Each structure stands twice: as structure tokens, then as C-alpha cells.
Amino acid sequence: GQQVMQIPQYQHVQEGEDFTTYCNSSTTLSNIQWYKQRPGGHPVFLIQLVKSGEVKKQKRLTFQFGEAKKNSSLHITATQTTDVGTYFCAGPTSGTYKYIFGTGTRLKVLA
Amino acid sequence: NAGVTQTPKFQVLKTGQSMTLQCAQDMNHEYMSWYRQDPGMGLRLIHYSVGAGITDQGEVPNGYNVSRSTTEDFPLRLLSAAPSQTSVYFCASSPTGGAGHPQHFGDGTRLSIL
Numbered sequence: 001g002q003q004v005m006q007i008p009q010y011q012h013v014q015e016g017e018d019f020t021t022y023c024n025s026s027t028t029l030s031n032i033q034w035y036k037q038r039p040g041g042h043p044v045f046l047i048q049l050v051k052s053g054e055v056k057k058q059k060r061l062t063f064q065f066g067e068a069k070k071n072s073s074l075h076i077t078a079t080q081t082t083d084v085g086t087y088f089c090a091g092p093t094s095g096t097y098k099y100i101f102g103t104g105t106r107l108k109v110l111a
Numbered sequence: 112n113a114g115v116t117q118t119p120k121f122q123v124l125k126t127g128q129s130m131t132l133q134c135a136q137d138m139n140h141e142y143m144s145w146y147r148q149d150p151g152m153g154l155r156l157i158h159y160s161v162g163a164g165i166t167d168q169g170e171v172p173n174g175y176n177v178s179r180s181t182t183e184d185f186p187l188r189l190l191s192a193a194p195s196q197t198s199v200y201f202c203a204s205s206p207t208g209g210a211g212h213p214q215h216f217g218d219g220t221r222l223s224i225l
Contacts, residue, residue: 001170004153033213042201043154045213088153090214097161097208098169099144101154 002027002093004102012108019079021105023072023089029100032065032072032091037104043088046074069094079109113137117202117217124192124224132187132220134202140215142208143185144169145177147198148219154201160185161208192224 004025013019023032031050035043047056049065049072056063062075072089089102118133136143144159146169156169160179174196176188185204189196199221203214 035214042216042218043203043214044216048213090154092208097142097159097167099156099159099208099214100170101146101156103153106151 002100004089004091004100006087006089006102006105008105009103010106010108012110013079015081015109015111016078019076019083019107021074021087021089021107023074023102025070025091025100028069028094029091030069030094032069032089034063034072034074035088035090035101036085037088038085041085046087076107079107081109081111083107084109115202115204115215115217117200117220119220120218121221122223124189124222126192126194126224128192130189130192132189132200132202132222134185134187134217135183136185136202136204136215137183138204138206138215139182140204140206141182142205142212142214143179144203144214145175145185145187146201146203147171147196148201149198157187157200159208189222194224196222197224198222 033048034046037043054065060077086104086106088104115136145157146154158177160166202217205212205214
């Protein structure tokens with residue numbers, strides 16, 4: 001079946017360092033969404049990308065959607081302790097309403 | 112606005128028992144979905160609905176039933192609980208299932224099957 005893998009699975013960084021997580025789908029996604037889940041919490045929507053090659057920025061966060069609409073990345077510049085959590089990518093398989101979530105990248109930021 | 116409300120927050124069941132996890136949203140969203148999240152894992156889609164009276168299976172539907180008689184409510188039924196169904200269950204909603212709409216999640220139900 002369709003899979004969405006994220007790498008790395010875990011990342012520990014010192015506060016102030018940059019962080020990147022990569023999302024790779026085995027099939028084309030019509031759009032991609034990114035969510036953040038704090039420990040013990042629920043996923044919270046961050047952003048959505050729809051167009052092939054799209055790049056969006058939110059303060060220190062930069063999101064990219066690949067040209068083939070099968071991969072995406074999230075880059076955080078100068079991490080802060082508030083960035084701690086697990087970041088998930090997700091998207092519906094092209095032509096369906098079935099959302100597939102990535103395996104997630106758990107970020108820990110050391111002060 | 113309450114958003115997406117899930118009840119109960121915690122539940123312990125014995126193997127073979129049945130129960131219903133409740134999910135309600137007050138945003139008049141057409142699309143609702145149920146996910147399960149096992150420890151250290153991503154979310155897997157169980158069932159979803161694109162509107163009242165319409166439901167469909169996700170990735171892991173076995174052992175679960177859903178119905179959508181109103182726009183607001185989307186209950187998830189465990190027919191005969193098994194230890195493998197121990198998980199955190201999240202309900203989510205969005206205006207539609209198509210492009211352009213984020214999913215809003217409830218706080219989750221933490222379910223343990225003994």
C-alpha cells in the first residue's frame with residue numbers, strides 16, 4: 001500500500017541550530033500538509049502546499065513541495081525550545097479523500 | 112467554539128467488550144475522520160466520512176464500525192475489543208476533504224484493552 005516515510009525519525013539539536021525533516025511518498029499527493037504534535041497533545045496544522053515546487057515560509061519555518069509532488073521538506077532555522085515536538089507530513093492520495101500521515105520526525109531541542 | 116470534542120478521554124476495556132468513542136464538531140464541517148496512533152508512531156486512518164450518510168474505509172478499518180447520521184457527530188464503534196486495539200484515537204474534521212482545508216483534531220481518547 002501507499003507509504004509516506006519521514007527522515008530522520010529522531011533529531012536532537014542544540015538550541016540555535018537548524019533542523020530539517022524530509023517527507024517522501026510512494027505515490028503522488030494532490031497536496032501536502034504539515035502538522036506539529038507536542039508530547040501528549042494532538043496534531044496541530046501548520047501549513048499546506050498545493051503546487052508542484054511550491055515554497056512557503058512561516059517566520060523561522062520553510063516548507064517545500066517537490067516538483068513531482070511526492071516529497072516535501074520542513075526546515076527550521078535557529079531552533080528554539082518551543083519547537084520541541086513531532087512533525088508530521090500528510091496528504092490525500094491523488095483523487096481520493098484518504099489522508100496518509102508520514103511516520104513523523106521527533107525533534108528535541110537542548111537549551 | 113468547542114471545535115472537535117472527543118469523549119471519553121481515557122478508557123480501559125477488557126478483551127471482548129464493545130464500546131463507542133464519541134466525536135462531535137460544531138464547525139459545520141463536512142469531512143470527518145478517525146485515526147489511531149500507536150506509541151512512537153504516525154497516525155493511521157481508520158474510517159472517514161465526506162458528509163452525513165457517507166462513510167468509507169481508511170488504512171486500518173478491521174474491528175471498527177462508523178456511521179454518520181448527522182453532520183456534527185461521527186462515532187467510532189469497537190465491536191469486540193482486542194489488545195491490539197490499545198492506542199490513542201483521534202477524531203478530526205475539515206470543511207471538505209479536498210485541497211485547501213486543514214484538519215482540526217480533538218484531544219484524543221486513550222484506550223487500553225486488557
